[in-house]
């Protein structure tokens with residue numbers, strides 16, 4: 474799951490960044506309006522944590538820009554302002570939820586999980602695909618009841634495929650999703666091949682064969698047969 478954290482307060486930003494990365498998210502940061510605007514124009518995110526009061530602009534304008542672009546990213550507003558108008562305006566503009574600072578990290582995590590579940594898996598707590606059963610909140614994957622031990626990246630890759638059933642995902646899109654903006658492209662393609670190979674092998678070991686199809690020269694997709 475790839476997040477964009479838009480927050481101008483350095484201490485809060487680094488606390489959140491560390492906590493979210495520990496929670497297994499790929500996180501990019503934007504300390505102000507302009508950087509955030511550039512990122513949302515260039516990249517896709519599963520969810521955006523959006524501070525409204527930025528030194529160089531208003532977070533609500535970022536939300537407007539996202540919606541105008543038809544973005545499917547979830548938006549969680551994080552703001553110190555408890556003015557009711559801001560919350561209402563944010564929700565009216567299509568934000569999924571909001572948190573008033575200060576908040577507990579456990580609450581942030583719970584709301585993020587709920588947003589991602591709503592956005593990507595129709596509110597389901599678990600995902601079923603052929604013989605696969607996935608519990609996203611526990612990051613647990615089962616094939617016909619047998620647990621499949623995956624690394625965090627293998628798991629993220631599988632979840633990304635499951636969130637896009639029937640769609641071909643290019644290796645560029647996968648690299649961006651798994652690595653964010655921290656890895657250069659040539660390295661990240663090798664990295665993807667390795668994780669794909671391992672994920673396929675682990676699924677195959679449990680009897681889930683040919684779930685991930687290679688579309689030569691294009692990318693990868695989940696195979697429903």
Ligand code: CA
Nearest residue numbers: 481524526527
């Ligand atoms: Ca702020």
